Amino acid sequence: MNLGKEQAILGYPWLEEFNPKINWRDGKLLGSHVQLKTPAAVAKEQLNDHIQQMEVEEIQKTTVAQQMAEKYHNEPSTVKTVIPSKYQSHAKVFSEKEAE
Numbered sequence: 001m002n003l004g005k006e007q008a009i010l011g012y013p014w015l016e017e018f019n020p021k022i023n024w025r026d027g028k029l030l031g032s033h034v035q036l037k038t039p040a041a042v043a044k045e046q047l048n049d050h051i052q053q054m055e056v057e058e059i060q061k062t063t064v065a066q067q068m069a070e071k072y073h074n075e076p077s078t079v080k081t082v083i084p085s086k087y088q089s090h091a092k093v094f095s096e097k098e099a100e
Contacts, residue, residue: 018034
């Protein structure tokens with residue numbers, strides 16, 4: 001929609017809701033700063049917030065197996081440090097050398 005030289009058109013519902021003080025000579029709203037957003041801008045913000053929340057939730061979801069795999073890849077160490085102590089007597093089962 002082309003508003004010409006106007007930046008926004010405020011309807012009666014908006015004026016009723018916010019009840020701003022208006023300087024009619026200068027054509028300006030007085031008082032606290034008002035930030036107007038288009039429905040598309042609001043939807044984009046909500047989508048970005050939703051995506052960020054999903055990423056945070058996704059990061060928090062790890063299983064014990066994932067944690068063990070991460071530990072194995074992050075620490076160049078022996079198999080015994082990755083395998084829980086109660087299974088270390090079966091270390092050969094987990095050994096890549098023994099699997100060959």
